Amino acid sequence: MKKSLKFRHFLGAAVLAAALSPALATAQTAETYTPSVGQMGKDVVWVPTPDGLVDRMLEMAKVTKQDFLIDLGSGDGRTVIAAAKRGVKALGVEYNPDMVRLSRTNAQNAGVTNMVEFVHGDIFEYNFSKATVLTLFLLPHLNVKLRPIILDMKPGTRVVSNSFDMGDWNPDERAEAKGECTSYCRAMLWIVPAKVGGEWSGANGRLSLNQTYQTFAGSITMGGSTSQITSGKINADAVEFEAGGKRYQGKVDGNRMSGTIEGSKDTWTMTRAAAK
Secondary structure, three states: OHHHHHHHHHHHHHHHHHHHHHHHHHHHHHHHOOOOOOOEOOOOEOOOOOHHHHHHHHHHOOOOOOOEEEEEOOOOOHHHHHHHHOOOEEEEEEOOHHHHHHHHHHHHHHOOOOOEEEEEOOOOOOOOOOOOEEEEOOOHHHHHHHHHHHHOOOOOOEEEEEOOOEOOEOOOEEEEOOOOOOOOOEEEEEEOOOOOOEEEEEOOEEEEEEEEOOEEEEEEEEOOEEEEEEEEEEEOOEEEEEEOOEEEEEEEEOOEEEEEEOOOOOEEEEEEOOOO
16 A cells, blocks of 8 residues: 555656646756857847847837837847836747747846737748837848838838838938947837828819828829929828928828818818729
């Protein structure tokens, strides 16, 4: 009988150890894994963003507690964790599973596990459309590859990149890191613009617009007179332009655009024609 009890005790302990071993192994991996600056990843080598630039990027994006930040290629999780410390819900997408585990440990140590999530995935396959703020530290050709997806995001989404640009899509703002920073100290901000290209018409007249990222040109017809548009700009869903000596301001809501004329009580509303 005593032998049977000892055997059962031994068996129970073995089963428990087997059940706990994956968790223990994960914990040990996260605790012992130390990434090396310059180590190879799927698309880029890993270089951590300086903490000073992380703060500057978050300031440029004007993050608030209402935002949802996604960091593409989140590395050791520092940008996601820094956002969480500001009360921002944040998620990191990282291809290296060791980095994902390390990020989760770092988040736990920072006391922000309730504010963050780290997923093991490919940034070119992961759906990041729900982000209101997107952060990047990728090479220019990768940014350009992501650009069409980013431009389809909700107007007003803020995109901040460490050091590298988006090809011919000029940033809305550039900034340098505050404090001590010796390399990779520049950040660039883009605000996803509403889509305004196409033919628009309404009771007031017509608009014919050609869009290039956050700028546009074209013509406006009002009262039978056609004028060329100059200084056309888009900031999120807000538009402004000059034509015929007048300054127009408006808002875009899908295929509807309406606004005012500076110095006048007149308003205008246009609807975009369906693409042929």
